[in-house]
Amino acid sequence: MEDFAKTGEHVIEIRDLYKSFGDLHVLRGVDLTLEKGENVVVLGRSGTGKSVLIKIIAGLLNQDRGDCIVLGKEVSQLNEKELRELRLKIGFSFQNSALYDSMTVRENLEFPLVRNIANLTRAEINEQVESVLDAVGLLQTINQVPSELSGGQRKRIGIARTLILKPEIMLYDEPTAGLDPITCLEINQLIVEVKEKYHTSSIIITHDLTCARETGDRIAMLLDGKFLKTGTFEEVFESDEPRIKSFYDYNFIQ
Numbered sequence: 001m002e003d004f005a006k007t008g009e010h011v012i013e014i015r016d017l018y019k020s021f022g023d024l025h026v027l028r029g030v031d032l033t034l035e036k037g038e039n040v041v042v043l044g045r046s047g048t049g050k051s052v053l054i055k056i057i058a059g060l061l062n063q064d065r066g067d068c069i070v071l072g073k074e075v076s077q078l079n080e081k082e083l084r085e086l087r088l089k090i091g092f093s094f095q096n097s098a099l100y101d102s103m104t105v106r107e108n109l110e111f112p113l114v115r116n117i118a119n120l121t122r123a124e125i126n127e128q129v130e131s132v133l134d135a136v137g138l139l140q141t142i143n144q145v146p147s148e149l150s151g152g153q154r155k156r157i158g159i160a161r162t163l164i165l166k167p168e169i170m171l172y173d174e175p176t177a178g179l180d181p182i183t184c185l186e187i188n189q190l191i192v193e194v195k196e197k198y199h200t201s202s203i204i205i206t207h208d209l210t211c212a213r214e215t216g217d218r219i220a221m222l223l224d225g226k227f228l229k230t231g232t233f234e235e236v237f238e239s240d241e242p243r244i245k246s247f248y249d250y251n252f253i254q
């Protein structure tokens, strides 16, 4: 996979991170770095704490212990204003990329732009909306409403809506969930293209092995509250560790 912009600079640095909910010890000493220009896949079974991890990265939850440094700042130490500024640099692609049903694609994309960036002219707004729609291959849908689009198209528009603010980091939460196999391949391809076109660094959380193989420069396998193994797809799944073998065997791979 292409290593176009890896510089060794860490955009996310997580060290010895712990998070519990009462007696439920979800994260138990997680270490992870995300380099600039890198796509890291966090792979793990349902309920292993993948979403909790990205919520801590986004400052939506605080860790109990350990460091979570994003773009050079410890997230748990930020005040509301600093958090808002940081979140503008982080794009989230949520599982249910909730578009506004009553708005056209154009209006859905304009919304984050005018809300977050002051004094844009109409021409600048149009140019940015059209450019991002072109990047996700859906310029022709600009005047449609979400109910007229397929699940895969809605997912792409959700990603476009995030990209329009030119985030430095993208967090994808189960990007292929609920999509048919061909659409999954298209979304995987889009995630790789986004990295190349927008120079983002991304964390992709999934339990889809094909998605992991296609999109990840590195895979981090979360199990029992820790990363059991981190490396390329081949390095992780060449492992003899029985829990990794069993994860592989129980997940269909194309």
Ligand SMILES: Nc1ncnc2c1ncn2[C@@H]1O[C@H](COP(=O)(O)OP(=O)(O)OP(=O)(O)O)[C@@H](O)[C@H]1O
Pocket: 021, 024, 026, 044, 045, 046, 047, 048, 049, 050, 051, 052, 053, 207
């Ligand atoms: N705010 C919360 N309060 C209490 N428990 C929580 C909270 N958030 C998550 N949990 C618990 O933490 C565990 C990990 O949840 P998480 O959503 O991170 O799993 P996941 O790996 O993302 O799973 P999935 O793939 O199903 O989304 C679950 O048992 C969940 O019930």
